[in-house]
Amino acid sequence: MNIFQRLFKIGQAETHSAIDKLEDPIKMIEQGLRDLHTELDQANRALAEVKAMHIRRGNELKQYREEQETIHNKSVLLLKKAQEGAVSIEEADQLVKENLRKKADITRRITEADLQVASLQQQVTALEGNVTKIKLSITQWESELKTLKARVKVSNATQQINKQLMKMDSNSVASMLERMKDKVLDEEALAQAYGEMNQKEESNDEKVNKIIEEISVDDELAKLKSQLGIDNAKEQDSPSS
Template sequence: MNIFKRLLKIGQAEIHALVDMMEDPISLTEQGIRDMKKQLHDSTESAAKVRASIIRSENLITEKEQEAAQMAEKAKLALSKAQTGELTTEQSERLAAEALLIKKRILEEVQALSLEISEHAGKREEINKHIEVLQFNINKWEKELTTLRAKQKVNEAASMANQQMANIDSNSTLDMLQRVKNKVANDEALAEAYAEMAQNKIELPDEQKAVQDELTALKKQMGID
């Protein structure tokens, strides 16, 4: 019994538990489907062979029934020859009896062939039911396989995302963010310093003017031209 048959024979809960422990349930399902397709091929061949045997037996029955009919005619013919004087009564009855004996044996063969056909028909019916079950299960598990493959892709994507998240060092991330914050603060302070320097340059001519006015006033007070 292959592993897939064993899988189908255990309970639903055990199936889920077993699948959870498997490294690759998809490969197992694929193998199970291949096993069932092989059984389907073999069963189809068996059904065809049984049907061929039934056809041969039916043809043979037709031939035997014709032979039996011929023996019955020979028995009648033998008896009629006694009436016409071609044979004595003893001879005609002996020939007729021989023909009827052959007919009886032929009909016994026909009966045996009929029983054989009945048995083969029963076997063929069982095989056909098995074929129907296999076809149903193959279709079912092929759909399940499609679902499993889709789930596997989702799980692989989620696993990769989780792995990437797990590989992130939170401390190094915080350090990086702090460096960014410090750089921004430094850039802001530098920008502010440049702004102050620019303001000082703008105010410088006003200071020089004030000094020059004061100097002019002083010279005028002292009477200096």
């Protein structure tokens, strides 16, 4: 079943008008899938009913054949009894004739039942084929629906992007790029400024630490000389100074 043939049936519209009014194919395919599921339910119900009839007629056919076999066996037994003298030949013949009439009626029923069973089997086969076709159509449509939904998403995204691009002419793009370049340059200059400030702070810290270190060494030297009894003033007046 072609997908477009089925789409054209939805809404009972003619083919050309359906093409012109095909505004939302996704919704139409979803409606088509709902219709297919309804058809599948109906086909399964019909298949079950025909199968039930086929089983019933098959059981009846089996019963007729069993009755036919039973009548045949009884007739053979009666004839044997007549030969043995257990029953008169006239009575045996009469009973066998009655059995043969019953057998003929059952044979007619068997013939009719055979034809009905064969016909029902053909109907079962045809209905099973229809059910399989509908299932395959549903599978195909569901796959096509997934593909179509994905394509719609891509198409919508592409349209949105294209609309945005249409709003941006070459001048606006160039202006935006220049603004971005200026912003990058500002950020780079700011980063460099922070770096220089950090280096300067480190240099000042080093000078302070060195002064503190020198003061500390002079104090330690004076303290050591004091412990040794060395007069710093005399040291400075000595000839060696």
